[in-house]
Amino acid sequence: MVRFGVIGAGRIAKTFSEAMKVTKGYLYAIASRDILKARKYQKAYGYEKVYDNYEEMLKDDNIDCVYIATPHGLHFEHMMLALKYHKNILCEKSFTLNAKQALTVFNKAKENHLFIMEAMWTRFLxxxxxxxxxxxxxxxxxxxxxxxxxxxxxxxxxxxxxxxxxxxxxxxxxxxxxxxxxxxxxxxxxxxxxxxxxxxxxxxxxxxxxxxxxxxxxxxxxxxxxxxxxxxxxxxxxxxxxxxxxxxxxxxxxxxxxxxxxxxxxxxxHLKNGFEYEINEVIRCLEENLTESPLMPYQTTLFVMKQMDELRHVWGLKYPGED
Ligand SMILES: NC(=O)c1ccc[n+]([C@@H]2O[C@H](COP(=O)([O-])OP(=O)(O)OC[C@H]3O[C@@H](n4cnc5c(N)ncnc54)[C@H](OP(=O)(O)O)[C@@H]3O)[C@@H](O)[C@H]2O)c1
CATH class of the missing domain: 3.30.360.10 (Dihydrodipicolinate Reductase; domain 2)
Structure with a gap:
C-alpha cells in the first residue's frame, strides 16, 4: 500500500483526499501550519496522523509519497525539503516558478532515485x-x-x-x-x-x-x-x-x-472527481519502482516550464527573487 503525506491543508488537498477513497492509496498524514485545520481534515478524511509543521511530517519514515498542495511559489522549497528526507513526490501544478527551479528539483530526485511528478491530472483522464x-x-x-x-x-x-x-x-x-x-x-x-x-x-x-x-x-x-x-x-x-x-x-x-x-x-x-487517475498512476509507478511516469515525464514538465518562462520574457514579467 502507498502511504501519502500531504503538505498544506488548502482547497486542493480536499479534492485529493476525496479522490483517494476510490484508489488503493492510503491517507497516512497531513501537515498544516495550523493544527486545527489538519485535525479537521483528519476528521473528514481519516488521516492517521496530523502535524503542525511540514518538516516534522517529512521526518516520518512511514510516508512513501508526499503530495505538495501549497501555492506554486513554495513548490520548489517544499520539494527540496521533501527530497532531503528521501520522499517520493507528487507536486501540484504549476510545478515550480520557472524551468531553472524545475531542473534543480529533477536533478536532485534523479540523484536519489526518487519518483517525482507534476500533478497535471488532465493527462491521466x-x-x-x-x-x-x-x-x-x-x-x-x-x-x-x-x-x-x-x-x-x-x-x-x-x-x-x-x-x-x-x-x-x-x-x-x-x-x-x-x-x-x-x-x-x-x-x-x-x-x-x-x-x-x-x-x-x-x-x-x-x-x-x-x-x-x-x-x-x-x-x-x-x-x-x-x-x-x-x-x-x-x-x-x-x-x-x-x-x-x-x-x-x-x-x-x-x-x-x-x-x-x-x-x-x-x-x-469521473469515479470521484478525476484526481483518482493521477493518484493511480503514482501508485503504479511506485509499485513498479519507476522514478518518472511515462505519461508525465520530466521532459514534459520542463518543456511547459520553459515555454512559460519564454512567454513571461516577452511580457517582461518576473517573479520576486528571479534574476
Ligand atoms: N489540479 C487542480 O485542479 C488544482 C486546482 C486548484 C489548485 N491547484 C494547485 O494546488 C496548489 C494549491 O492551491 P489551492 O487552491 O489549494 O490553494 P490554497 O487553498 O490557498 O491552499 C494552499 C495551502 O498552502 C499552504 N501554505 C503554506 N504556506 C503558505 C503561504 N505562505 N500562503 C498561503 N498558503 C500557504 C496552506 O496550508 P496550511 O495553512 O494548511 O499549512 C494553504 O492552505 C497550487 O499550486 C494550485 O495551482 C490545482
Whole structure:
C-alpha cells in the first residue's frame, strides 16, 4: 500500500483526499501550519496522523509519497525539503516558478532515485487518453488547428494566492499551464510563438493570449483571471474535428466529420472527481519502482516550464527573487 503525506491543508488537498477513497492509496498524514485545520481534515478524511509543521511530517519514515498542495511559489522549497528526507513526490501544478527551479528539483530526485511528478491530472483522464489514442489512429487525419482556453471572471480577494506575486500568482501558472500542457500533448513543441498579455501593476499577469506555430498546425490558446473563456477545446484535422468539453477536467468528447456529423462520442464520468487517475498512476509507478511516469515525464514538465518562462520574457514579467 502507498502511504501519502500531504503538505498544506488548502482547497486542493480536499479534492485529493476525496479522490483517494476510490484508489488503493492510503491517507497516512497531513501537515498544516495550523493544527486545527489538519485535525479537521483528519476528521473528514481519516488521516492517521496530523502535524503542525511540514518538516516534522517529512521526518516520518512511514510516508512513501508526499503530495505538495501549497501555492506554486513554495513548490520548489517544499520539494527540496521533501527530497532531503528521501520522499517520493507528487507536486501540484504549476510545478515550480520557472524551468531553472524545475531542473534543480529533477536533478536532485534523479540523484536519489526518487519518483517525482507534476500533478497535471488532465493527462491521466480516460477521456483525454482516448482522444489521444483516436487521434494517433488518424480519426481526424493530420491536426491543423487546436484551440484551448481557460479563464474565469474572478472576484479578487487581494490576500488570495492567485493574485500574490510572491506565491507565483497570476493567470499563467494557475490556468495557462493547462492549455500549454494540452497543446503539447497533441502537437509537441512549437517552432515559434506569438503572445500578448494584460499585466497588473502589482506584478502578476491577469490575462494572456498565445499562439503556437508548428509545421502544419497552429494552436490558439489563452488564459485569464478576469474573463470567462470558452471551456470547450477544439482539435481540427484534415478529416474531421473533436470537441472536448471542460477539457482540463474532461469527461466527454465528441468526434465529428468535416460535414459536422457526429461520428463518435467518448464519455468517461469521473469515479470521484478525476484526481483518482493521477493518484493511480503514482501508485503504479511506485509499485513498479519507476522514478518518472511515462505519461508525465520530466521532459514534459520542463518543456511547459520553459515555454512559460519564454512567454513571461516577452511580457517582461518576473517573479520576486528571479534574476
Ligand atoms: N489540479 C487542480 O485542479 C488544482 C486546482 C486548484 C489548485 N491547484 C494547485 O494546488 C496548489 C494549491 O492551491 P489551492 O487552491 O489549494 O490553494 P490554497 O487553498 O490557498 O491552499 C494552499 C495551502 O498552502 C499552504 N501554505 C503554506 N504556506 C503558505 C503561504 N505562505 N500562503 C498561503 N498558503 C500557504 C496552506 O496550508 P496550511 O495553512 O494548511 O499549512 C494553504 O492552505 C497550487 O499550486 C494550485 O495551482 C490545482
Amino acid at each position: 480516460p477521456t483525454i487518453k482516448e482522444v489521444k489514442h483516436r487521434i494517433d489512429q488518424s480519426i481526424i487525419g493530420e491536426i491543423t488547428m487546436l484551440e484551448a482556453h481557460f479563464g474565469f471572471s474572478m472576484k479578487f480577494n487581494r490576500k488570495d494566492r492567485l493574485v500574490n506575486p510572491n506565491l507565483g500568482g497570476g493567470a499563467l501558472l494557475d490556468l495557462g499551464v493547462y492549455p500549454i500542457h494540452f497543446a503539447h500533448l497533441f502537437l509537441g513543441s512549437p517552432l515559434s510563438f506569438e503572445t500578448k498579455s494584460h499585466l497588473d501593476p502589482i506584478g502578476i499577469d491577469l490575462s494572456e493570449q498565445y499562439t503556437f506555430q508548428y509545421h502544419n498546425a497552429i494552436a490558439i490558446l489563452s488564459s485569464s483571471l478576469e474573463k470567462q473563456l470558452d471551456k470547450v477545446a477544439l482539435i481540427k484535422g484534415t478529416k474531421g474535428y473533436i470537441k472536448i468539453y471542460d477539457f482540463w477536467k474532461a469527461e466527454k468528447a465528441q468526434i465529428f466529420d468535416l460535414d459536422h456529423h457526429l461520428i463518435e462520442e467518448i464519455s468517461y464520468p
